[in-house]
Amino acid sequence: MKAFTVSKAVTALMLAGLVLLPLYSQASGNIFILTLFTRVVILALAAASLNLIMGYGGMMSFGHAAYLGIGGYAVGILAQEGVGSGFIQFPVAIAASALYALVIGALSLRTRGVYFIMITLAFAQMAYYVASGLARYGGDDGLTVYKRSDFSGLINLGNRVQFYYLCLACLFGVIFLIWRIVNSRFGLVVQGLRSNEQRMQAIGFPAKRYQLVCFVISGMMCGLAGALLANNTDFISPAAMYWTRSGDLMVMVILGGMGALFGPVMGAVVYLLLEEFLSQITEYWALIMGPLLLLIVLFGRGGIMGLLGRFNRG
Amino acid sequence: MLLVVEQFLNGLQFGLLLFLLAAGLTLVFGIMDLVNLAHGSLYMMGAYFAATFAAWTGSFLLGAFLALGATLLLGIVLEVVALKHLYGRDHLDHVLATFGLILFFNEAVRLIWGPAGLALPLPAWLTVPVPILPGIHYPAYRLAIIVVALLVALLLYLGVMRTRVGMLIRAGASNREMIGALGINIKLLYTLVFGLGAALAGLAGLMQAPILTVQIGMGENILILAFVIIVIGGIGSIRGAFLAAIFVGMIDTLGRAFLPNLLRQVLSSTAASTAAPALSSMLIYLLMAIVLVVRPEGLFPANRR
Numbered sequence: 001m002k003a004f005t006v007s008k009a010v011t012a013l014m015l016a017g018l019v020l021l022p023l024y025s026q027a028s029g030n031i032f033i034l035t036l037f038t039r040v041v042i043l044a045l046a047a048a049s050l051n052l053i054m055g056y057g058g059m060m061s062f063g064h065a066a067y068l069g070i071g072g073y074a075v076g077i078l079a080q081e082g083v084g085s086g087f088i089q090f091p092v093a094i095a096a097s098a099l100y101a102l103v104i105g106a107l108s109l110r111t112r113g114v115y116f117i118m119i120t121l122a123f124a125q126m127a128y129y130v131a132s133g134l135a136r137y138g139g140d141d142g143l144t145v146y147k148r149s150d151f152s153g154l155i156n157l158g159n160r161v162q163f164y165y166l167c168l169a170c171l172f173g174v175i176f177l178i179w180r181i182v183n184s185r186f187g188l189v190v191q192g193l194r195s196n197e198q199r200m201q202a203i204g205f206p207a208k209r210y211q212l213v214c215f216v217i218s219g220m221m222c223g224l225a226g227a228l229l230a231n232n233t234d235f236i237s238p239a240a241m242y243w244t245r246s247g248d249l250m251v252m253v254i255l256g257g258m259g260a261l262f263g264p265v266m267g268a269v270v271y272l273l274l275e276e277f278l279s280q281i282t283e284y285w286a287l288i289m290g291p292l293l294l295l296i297v298l299f300g301r302g303g304i305m306g307l308l309g310r311f312n313r314g
Numbered sequence: 315m316l317l318v319v320e321q322f323l324n325g326l327q328f329g330l331l332l333f334l335l336a337a338g339l340t341l342v343f344g345i346m347d348l349v350n351l352a353h354g355s356l357y358m359m360g361a362y363f364a365a366t367f368a369a370w371t372g373s374f375l376l377g378a379f380l381a382l383g384a385t386l387l388l389g390i391v392l393e394v395v396a397l398k399h400l401y402g403r404d405h406l407d408h409v410l411a412t413f414g415l416i417l418f419f420n421e422a423v424r425l426i427w428g429p430a431g432l433a434l435p436l437p438a439w440l441t442v443p444v445p446i447l448p449g450i451h452y453p454a455y456r457l458a459i460i461v462v463a464l465l466v467a468l469l470l471y472l473g474v475m476r477t478r479v480g481m482l483i484r485a486g487a488s489n490r491e492m493i494g495a496l497g498i499n500i501k502l503l504y505t506l507v508f509g510l511g512a513a514l515a516g517l518a519g520l521m522q523a524p525i526l527t528v529q530i531g532m533g534e535n536i537l538i539l540a541f542v543i544i545v546i547g548g549i550g551s552i553r554g555a556f557l558a559a560i561f562v563g564m565i566d567t568l569g570r571a572f573l574p575n576l577l578r579q580v581l582s583s584t585a586a587s588t589a590a591p592a593l594s595s596m597l598i599y600l601l602m603a604i605v606l607v608v609r610p611e612g613l614f615p616a617n618r619r
Contacts, residue, residue, distance in 0.1 A: 250410065292414070
């Protein structure tokens, strides 16, 4: 165990807070905060998956919300067609996301830099239009999920607390997985590719293949978040994959600190709470949020984790 | 026949409009190396300014001219206040900062003009159908868009390739330190280029305004189309943007118009009517995917730096 640092202490405090939140919610009778934090945890999961390719892999995907939609639609469509079992819905959601990531990744990874940002954005927008065109499944208006995924008595998704802990378990599981991936040989190659692709290729690594696998893993994780999101809102619509949602996810990652394991969780908590807080002060919360983002980009390098890290040196 | 000619012209008109938007985006990217997501917001502001000024002055043309000036000014202010601090930073920083600007502009518009859309009515002399071929009429306004956009494209070409300022712009794009060392005020030049890009976006917005309603978020979907065009045409290339814009405008318009009927020949009519809307909105992205496979750097890449 390394020495005590401010960022570790804050992270531990935040995680403890997330674990104990339902107790507080039960004790105070504040149901709203549990609903809010279920959303926070799900989007933190999506942001963590984006951090894997963005922070560690250097692949700036601006289309990550597409997986939220794909995962969500997998649950919604299966539920509507009479397949209510979560043991089928969740694997399908993850598999569909993997398939989409495989195709989009194979195409997008032919390019780099700004092109990659624009192309992932454009493909996500395509997914958005396709979902809007699905007349059978609600089209623009979206699809109501009348029955949450059924895990045959193992866990009841209709119970707020159980559902919250399921989401939190998924988040911790994914972060554990990312931690293992990042420190594996595979993860080191992917991080090496971020730093210097040419050199890695010269050593003999097939760069694109490694990046594509990483891209697909990230997509699958985000597809899981999408399946949870559809269960959380009992509803899925094309808006879940609108490009501003991809932007939100990017902001969470940057705000928390790119390439920091718990950065996206921190980013999601701060961003969504800030959004909630500002929207209670004024209806025009984005008027403050927009310039705030600009200021964060201009002056706040390294995000919150970077800022906390500075306490130790200074 | 009538329908084909009409849709063909619609495609051309939409393509030219997309070109105005993509040209500004690609100019700013090619010269300042800045990714500006808020370009779509400038397009929206152009439309809102035009609707407001036209209502104040009672004249469509006067309103359009004032709106053009206002977006130019807004672009310059935006560059000086916020965006010039982003030059030389990571592209990801550009994306985030300008994403913040989009949030700001959308909300500001909601605050000032309210959540409901505006309409920009056309004057009577622009609503008459004009005979273009024997027996075929086309709305005067759409024809006017085609003429104006072609004129602007020509002026842009002459301005960049044949004038002294254009020469400086091109020189600035290839080596900013060198041109600064030669005593040219490169910062002023950048501000001017950004203003020009903003004015082009504003022009596209105000010309599109009478056809669609003026509403919040109108710039976002079209911005993504402009991205697709830049990717297809090659970043930083105005010529590429022009050809790709017309191509995309045509494919999108013609696809939406004729794909449902084409599908009906192959599939059953219910299957066709289900698949057609989704498929026709996918067409340009499929096109982009094909271009990426064949020519990853775009069809007409600008000269390497």
